[in-house]
Amino acid sequence: MATSANLIFFHLFLLLGLLLLSCSELVVSHSVVESLPGFPGPLPFELETGYIGVGESEDVQLFYYFVKSESNPKEDPLLLWLTGGPGCSSFSAFAYELGPLSFKPMQEDEGIPTLILNPFSWSKVASIIFLDLPVGTGFSYGRTSCAFQSTDLQACDQTYQFMRKWLADHPEFLSNPFYVGGDSYSGITVPIIVQLISNGNEAGIDPLINLKGYILGNPSTNYVKERNYDIPFAHGMGLISDELYESLQISCQGDYFNPKNAQCSQDIQAYYKCTLGIQLVHILEPVCHSSSPRQHEFFNKGRSLTERNVELDVPEPASPCAHNRDAQYLISARWLNNDTVREALHIQKGSIGEWIRCNYRLSYMTTTWSSYQYHVNLSSKGYRSLIYSGDHDLVVPFLGTQAWIRSLNYSIVDDWRSWIAEGQVAGYTRTYSNRMTFATVKGAGHVAPEYKPLECAAMFERWISHQPL
Structure with missing residues (x-):
């Protein structure tokens, strides 16, 4: 309990510093993207990209992709999405999991890769901010060598600064229900970010964020256990x-x-x-x-x-690896390292060199090895949460996720049962009195939407609409 209290006091201290930041000049750079190389014709959805400077001197420039809801953006929820790693670009979620575009499979190594629409995009029912975090991930960069260094707690504080500045620049979304989501390693950082936002709202820090809950997929929660x-x-x-x-x-x-x-x-x-x-x-x-x-x-x-x-031996062309899932990632690197694509996305010239999907050479220090106590705190505040697991994932097995959820000791309000998508069993689910829903996604791996996009889109749409899975 002492450790939990120390963490909360630490964050409250940081929030006092953020009060000072609220008086600083708002510096936001964003652009509307109406077309993209590799996609025929204008985009049939609204896309914005941009940078927001965070930190005392704004030396950390966080890059984002913003997709406006294709349904009712004035009222639909706003979702901030973080990809795991640490060091994996949110473009991975944008193109391979829950965003509006994906790459045509099995493209040869020539020319600009072809983009196709994702019929199972979560942007059908929500506006989504895909954020490259921490600094050094994707297109997020530091203006100094020092700015490229961060810890998990710093990254979480920078995310809170980012959201306050983004909402100040987009006041039309202040009243929308707001959620934070992520997968894999983000199971550590997302609950911390949600706690920071909650503390900031309680402290009256402007702008107040209409926080409603959080979403985690295949999340790491307590690495050791x-x-x-x-x-x-x-x-x-x-x-x-x-x-x-x-x-x-x-x-x-x-x-x-x-x-x-x-x-x-x-x-x-x-x-x-x-x-x-x-x-x-x-x-x-x-x-x-x-x-x-x-x-x-x-x-x-x-x-x-x-x-x-x-x-293991390098596979022959006729092997199961000839057109494997991992090879698809190379397509995104080819696309994002193309000068024409970078110009269309309004990437700051000279800000980074080669774009890589997952940067494991970050100057990043992990200091928080468990987010469990944050779930305890957030449950007591009544925030909604959706925790889902691909049931064929051996990186974060669903058994471990089930175990820490049970240990919260909340009563069950909707007991273990199957949930259905397209007339088929898509997984199993259980809901607790702390407004936490757990779901498995049948046949999915790490992370679930990449393997079962239709099922995960149905799961998200039901949950975000306050319907039972």
Whole structure:
């Protein structure tokens, strides 16, 4: 409890500093984008890109893509979306998960990649700000070498500054219901950001943000504890034998990745051997090489687990990896490193060099290893939340997410049941009295909308409209 109190006092202290920032000159740069290279004709939705400077000297320039709701933008919710990593650009969510555009599959390495409309975009029912965070991610940059350095708490404070400035520049959205969302590593930062906004509203800091809740997909919440759910997940999915699982339970006593005896160490090595060659982000998909890695996301979790895959042979063209999912990421890099595309997006010239989807060389320090206490605090304040998990994800197994949600000790108001999309079971869900809904997405990996866009769009539309899944 002392740690929780210290964190809250720390954030309140930072909020006092933000009061001073509210008196500073608002510097916002944004542009409307009406067409994009690779997409035929004008865009059938409203897109804006821009930078907002944060920090005392505004040396940190945060880049964003803003998509206005295609339904009723005057009243529809406003969603701020952060991609995980840390260091993965929000363009990944824009193009591969829940944004209005995606890339035509299996494009050859020639010319500007072709863009197509995503019929399952969440912008059908909400306005979305896709933010490149932390600094050094995507097109967000620092004006000085010092500005490129950040911690998770600094990044969260910068996000709060960003939202206040963005809303001051877009006052027509001040009354819209506001949500913060993200996936993967953002399971750590999003609850902190929501807590900061809540504290700021209570302190009367202008502009007041119409905060209603938050959304998290395949979220990391407590890195140390949730790793221990890898083993029962692997057993439930048939990746390890009953005998090995029983031995692991006895020898490791539930603490699987901090072996305290020789037998536990031996059993863990046997587990590694059994899962060698398994794609951690989706256990049914092949392990493939990619210059835009996915498996090292959030805290570079399980490097010992993922880097072993490097030893696998380079696939032949006829193999399952000939047109693998990871290869699609290379298309976004080709597109965003094209000068014509950058000009269309109004990217500041000379601000960054090569765009990469996930920048794992950030000068970024993780100081918060668990966001659990923030969920405790936010639950007590009555904010809505949607927590969903792809049920084939071995990076953040749904078993661990279920466990920390149960430990909040709220009563169940809608017990475990299937939810349906297009007449089929799309997953399972449960809702609690703290207004938290948990859902699995059947057949999805890390992260769910990338694998099951139709189902996730249906889930989001129902939840954001206050309907049961």
